[in-house]
Amino acid sequence: MKEFTKEVLDMAKAKDPGETEFHQAVEEVADSIALVYERHPEYRTAKVFERIMEPERVIMFRVPWMDDQGEIHINRGFRIEMNSAIGPYKGGLRFHPSVNLGILKFLAFEQVFKNSLTSLPMGGGKGGSDFDPKGKSDNEVMRFCQSFMSELFRHIGHNTDVPAGDIGVGGREIGFLFGFYKKLKNEFTGVLTGKGLNWGGSLIRPEATGYGAVYIAAEMLATRGETFEGKTCLVSGSGNVAQYTTEKLLDLGGKVVTLSDSNGHIYDPEGISREKLEFVLELKNVKRGRIKEYVEKYRSATYTPMDPGADFNPLWDHKAQCAFPSATQNEINKKDAQNLLNNGVYCVSEGANMPTSNDGVKLFIEKGILYAPGKAANAGGVAVSGLEMTQNSMRLPWTRQEVDDRLRMIMKNIHKTCVETAERFNTPGNYVNGANIGGFLKVANAMLDQGLV
Numbered sequence: 001m002k003e004f005t006k007e008v009l010d011m012a013k014a015k016d017p018g019e020t021e022f023h024q025a026v027e028e029v030a031d032s033i034a035l036v037y038e039r040h041p042e043y044r045t046a047k048v049f050e051r052i053m054e055p056e057r058v059i060m061f062r063v064p065w066m067d068d069q070g071e072i073h074i075n076r077g078f079r080i081e082m083n084s085a086i087g088p089y090k091g092g093l094r095f096h097p098s099v100n101l102g103i104l105k106f107l108a109f110e111q112v113f114k115n116s117l118t119s120l121p122m123g124g125g126k127g128g129s130d131f132d133p134k135g136k137s138d139n140e141v142m143r144f145c146q147s148f149m150s151e152l153f154r155h156i157g158h159n160t161d162v163p164a165g166d167i168g169v170g171g172r173e174i175g176f177l178f179g180f181y182k183k184l185k186n187e188f189t190g191v192l193t194g195k196g197l198n199w200g201g202s203l204i205r206p207e208a209t210g211y212g213a214v215y216i217a218a219e220m221l222a223t224r225g226e227t228f229e230g231k232t233c234l235v236s237g238s239g240n241v242a243q244y245t246t247e248k249l250l251d252l253g254g255k256v257v258t259l260s261d262s263n264g265h266i267y268d269p270e271g272i273s274r275e276k277l278e279f280v281l282e283l284k285n286v287k288r289g290r291i292k293e294y295v296e297k298y299r300s301a302t303y304t305p306m307d308p309g310a311d312f313n314p315l316w317d318h319k320a321q322c323a324f325p326s327a328t329q330n331e332i333n334k335k336d337a338q339n340l341l342n343n344g345v346y347c348v349s350e351g352a353n354m355p356t357s358n359d360g361v362k363l364f365i366e367k368g369i370l371y372a373p374g375k376a377a378n379a380g381g382v383a384v385s386g387l388e389m390t391q392n393s394m395r396l397p398w399t400r401q402e403v404d405d406r407l408r409m410i411m412k413n414i415h416k417t418c419v420e421t422a423e424r425f426n427t428p429g430n431y432v433n434g435a436n437i438g439g440f441l442k443v444a445n446a447m448l449d450q451g452l453v
């Protein structure tokens, strides 16, 4: 570990000892920023990285709501307004029982660099609640969203802070949140992204994160003169990102053989066809069922339940060339990373945020595989959210083709920034340094321009 990394990590641990995911994110980025500081000590003197580590504002609030049986529940709501140097705070809302301040701080911190990489004018933020939408009725989800928004509305706005979806927050939740914001403020503005198409949403927004993760992987493969044609791919998760990653891989000739949820994973050696993917979309987005139902319908597949005591995830232990972790943080540990390499995987594109532990990342980099970290690979989602904001401001929707072309161009540019920046800092092929430094410089320069605020 570099001396600078140790210094800031010790500081983060002393201030907030329990925030392990935040420490992990800081450590990963600090190692890259140390390379910048060697050449540009002026950033170090100005303590720019230390300033980025500290949220500009943290909002934490009570969210009381009543279930269908009349029982009262109390959840905790959060919004981390991390950095607004290059634009309004922007980042998703996560509803999941594991949500806490440390997880949201890591996500908000990552978001600052990611949003900068898109080249759109967006600062970084993240929020959510420890509410679990799983197993709740639509009415219960609506009452929760209304209670959540009854506090959040004071802090957000289309020029201030523009939340979107993340784990547990999809089209249904964004609808309930937007409806209540509009009622409270009596105004129709683009205060949230991921909206429905009839009320200000952008075409391609639901698809954007998954498509983007595949577009950047295609760029990486192209550096070796390869395409997805005939390649076997492992995808984890079965939510928004996993679904559209699978769809785009099918478009480009790849074969997807796995999907998962928090209970286990399916392995279909025949590949997930378009028809099978349609079944998954219906199962997950409409019926809100579990991925194991896939094997009841398709006999070619097997289901392996998650073993909470195991020290590895069997999803990453299948033969393949490409992997798209698209579920959650730390779903690939060092052993999983080694299993991926042993099974022939040499292209990893992270649809999820920080899905690989830091020792797993080190292994990928040591072995010189094509590895795009989440802040580059999954930036397509927030990029199209940025395009949704533009369309809302113009009050003019773009066609599917226009948005997809822009998304593809943004992902191509992110790839280029990563490659060129990594080379400039003498670590060619290291997309982690490329993404961290590329994202950092724009924010750091804006912060220096704007003085000590």
Ligand code: NDP
Binding pocket: 165, 166, 167, 168, 169, 170, 209, 237, 238, 239, 240, 241, 242, 260, 261, 262, 263, 326, 327, 328, 329, 351, 352, 353, 378, 379, 381, 382
């Ligand atoms: P969804 O809620 O649509 O899907 C999440 C999927 O991951 C589900 O299959 C879920 O299973 C699984 N999952 C969630 N938590 C765990 C866990 N602790 N262990 C195992 N599986 C888990 O979320 P998204 O697809 O939107 O998000 C997936 C990842 O992508 C997250 O890391 C998110 O931050 C990241 N991301 C999302 C963006 C977006 O635009 N939506 C943008 C950029 C990044 P189950 O149903 O059992 O909970």
